[in-house]
Amino acid sequence: MNIRSIVNKDNTNLLNCESEPIHIPGCIQEHGFLLGLAADSLLIRYSSENVFTYTGFTHQQLLGKPLQQLCSAEQEDLLREFLTAASFDQSQPFVFTINNVKYNTKPHISNSTVILEFEPFPDGTLDLPNLYKQTQQFVSYLNDAQDLRQLCQSIAQETRAITGYDRVMIYRFDKNYNGEVIAEAKQEELLPLLGHNYPHTDIPAQARALYLTNMLRMIVDVDYTPVPLYTIADEKEEKHLDLSLSILRSVSPIHIEYLKNMGVKATLTISLLQDNKLWGLISCHHYSQKNIPHYTRLSALLQGYFFTSQIKVRQAADEYNYAQYIEDNIRPLLELMSTGDDFIAQHYHNTLLRDCIRASGFVIVQNDTIFRNGKVPPDRQLLPLLEWLKEHAGNGQFSTDHLIAVYPPAEAMNDTAAGLIYHALDSGGKNCALWLRPEMEKSINWAGNPSKGIVMDSAGARLSPRKSFELWKEVVKHYSEEWAVPELTTAARLAGNLQKQAHLADIRREENRYKELAAKLEAANAELENFNWISAHDLKEPLRKIQLFASRTFYSEVSLDVYKDSLVKIQNAASKIQLLLDSMLSFATMSKSNEEFEKINLNNTLTQVLGKYRKEINAKEAVITTDALPQLSVLPYQAEQLFSNLISNSLKFSKEDVPLKLNISYHRGPRHHIISFSDNGIGFHNKYADIIFKIFQSLNKENQSNIGIGLAICKKIMDNHNGMISAEGQEGHGAVFSVSFPL
Structure with missing residues (x-):
């Protein structure tokens, strides 16, 4: 029979440890022995080399043999019954007796192999822990803990009391799997590690994956000699044996060296999971070799289960309290938004x-x-x-x-x-x-310089894990x-x-845009109605006069004086038509200006307009006073037309035989530049203050040259400037016209 070792001899070092196949080392720790059985026949397919130390049989004598080679037929039958149960109890070990020595055995199946790990009772007993007392203690921790960190500290202390390790730490991962010690229970003489951080490289990805699979991991003595596993050299046999769930599985030599550099002799590690991810670890360190019995391990594991059940609850509670605080803050905002x-x-x-x-x-x-x-x-x-x-x-x-x-x-x-x-x-x-x-x-307290996770040994011959774990501060x-x-x-x-x-x-x-468009459309319709009125009435009246007086000239008996009078009246009617058409064209031109806005000095504009009316001003013996006007961004031609129409309006409606007094004033309001034209002319009744700005609406019908277009043009100009125009009058006592340009 050809027997071969399955020790994984792949060359592993610190540069490729991320890919180290730690689940198939092909060897175990020496505080127990291992057998691998064919799941169907229970023939021994794998055996650790140290089986002789515990049983008196060599691995060569056991491989290929039935399990009864080591135990009674009754025990083998009990094992079959145990394995074929719908779900066998993983918490309770299967007890084997070999040569009158009892062994705790935790059977599990790896592919087609039943793995049996035999451990002698360290304390010679199978007594169960007091689970009621342990649960009661945990409930008291829950009631006393104000937050997650305080609960962590209680769990660390209780785990140390249960297991007796020199140091117990609660180790939490961040999103990049860097770890922080957030709780610690220890012997007084040991230096504290609370608050220390460890880089993600200390626990490679494949090691973290195993922590998800097997929640409890133990190293009894870092100085152990790895025990090789053997199998029969058969093509049908698996090349490697997956020991992911094994408690005896040998540990990566790199991790062993890492622990030795820390001065640690024995460890117990319990996974803390949250949403199927590794949240953290309960990490127990001992500074001499240490083995604890099955049910003590189970009690420690129960602490991990207890704590894991509370992580999400506590985090959710903290988040809820903070969310309520935020809700109180944003309520006024939401009310404003409504x-x-x-x-x-x-x-x-x-x-x-x-x-x-x-x-x-x-x-x-x-x-x-x-x-x-x-x-x-x-x-x-x-x-x-x-x-x-x-x-x-x-x-x-x-x-x-x-x-x-x-x-x-x-x-x-x-x-x-x-x-x-x-x-x-x-x-x-x-x-x-x-x-x-x-x-x-922020400062991070690292347990040693994380950038020196790999160092060259003193001889310069090989790489090894860092040897210093003294506090090293990094500013992030x-x-x-x-x-x-x-x-x-x-x-x-x-x-x-x-x-x-x-x-x-x-x-x-x-x-608002549609309202503005509707208002403009309404104004345009009003203007169109006025144009229609002109077409229907104002233009027809002089046309009728032209027709009437032209017809009188066709009679032969018409005297020369009548003929001349008719021609004069025809000429006046034609002039009225020309004035109406020119006014309509002027108003339409003002509505469709292609002029660009410019920032100009309105004092210059006013000076130009006053110069244009100098003759009329002198004839009226007018006294005009003016404030300093501002510089504004306007349509220059329309600004000149605005001033011209307002000054012309004051000149046109001044009193007979009374010198005109016109005051042009300026003041800056909260939202507008306001320029006012106040005169002592004939004025008007205030009930007409809005009508006078409508096209062809004149209060003085006797003056044939006044057809009611000037103020309508002023209104159109101010609309083009997004401004306003208003009027206030008193019959016989003058009027005030104010134009407001927006700031």
Whole structure:
């Protein structure tokens, strides 16, 4: 019979330990022995070399033989019954008696092999622990613990009391599997490791995977000599034996050297799982060799189960309390959003928008307008960042506490944007909301320099794990405070509400635009009605006169005087038609101006207009006073036409034989530049204050040259400037016309 060793002899070192096949080492620790049985026949297919030490049989004598070679037929039958049960109890060991020595055996199946690990009773007893007392103790911890860290400390102390290890630590992983000691129970003389951090390289990925499979792992003595496993050299036999669930499985020599460098002699490790991921470990260290019996291990494992059951509950409770705190903060914001006002434009500066999730800065972009709140990068940094986020944010959402890792230009924004939360408010990312946090430098206490996890030995011959575990402080830069789950949830909620507000604001703007268009259409219809009235009445009346007086000239008996009088009246009627047509053309031209706005000095415009009316001013012996006028952005020709029409209006409706007094004043209101033209002319009744601005509505019908177009043109000019014109009069005592240009 050809027997071969299955020891895995792949060359493993610190440079390739990430791929070390630690689940198939082909050897075990020496505090017990191992047999592998064919699942169907229970013939011995695998045996550890040290079987002779415990049984008196060599592995050569046992391989290929039935299990009865070691035990009675009755025990073999009991094992068959145990294995064929619907689900055999993993918590209770199967007890073998060999040569009057009792062994705890925890059977499990690996592929087609039944693995039996035989351990002599370390304390010679199978007494069960007091589970009631242990559970009662745990419940008291739950009641006393104010938070998760305090519960961790209680679990560490209780686990040490149960197992007797020199040091028990609760070790929590971050998202990158760097570990931190968050609780510790130890002998007084030992140096504390509480608060120390260990890099993810200390526990390689394949080791973390095994912690998910097998929740309890024990090393009795780091100085053990690995015991090889043997099998019959048969092509049908598996090349390797998977020992993932084995308690005796030999440990990676690299990990053994790591523990020796720490001065540790024995360990017990219990996995702490959360949502099928490795949350942390209960790590027990002893500074001399140590073996604990099956039920003591089970009690320690029960502590892990107890604690694991509380991780999610405690974290959820902490998150709930924080979420309630945030909810109290954002309630006023949500109430403001429900008022229907333009929330973004009116309330973007509200500090609650950033304070509710402890952000230092907040940005919202709406229709190319950037609203800032708090500490925000300048445009030269912010605009490229927004473009990058629009392109790279999956589903319009992105968050990070380490922006520089994905966006290198963030190095220049550490004081405002080391971390951020981004939400697009539309499908194209044109509108968005952004919460920002600055860099928060922090010190991490590493157990040794993490950058020296691998060192060359003194002879320079080989690499080995680091030997120093003294406190080593690292200052971490370019990170903001990490965003908590309630903060991310609240940001998403606020973004949804801001999106609604943006849509409502757009709808309101559209409504206002339609209202403005409707008002303009109504005004245009009114103007069109006036034009129709002119066509129907004002133009027909002089045309009838032309027809009438022209017909008189066709009679031969008409005298020369009658003939001349008819021609004069025909000429006057034609002039009236020409005046009406010119006025209509002037008004239409004012409505369709292609002139561009320019910033001009209105004092110069006023001087030009007064110069144009110098003859009429002198004839009226008018006294005109004026304030200094501002520089405004206007349509230059229309501004000149406005002044011209208002001054002409005062000259035209001045009193006979009374010198005209015209005062042109200026003052700046809260929203408008206001220029007023006050005269002492004939005035008008205030009930006509609105009518006089309508086209072809004249209060003085006797003056044939006044057809009611000048003030209508003034009204049109002010509409073109988004301004206003108003009039106030008193019959016989003058009038005041005020024009208001918006600031």
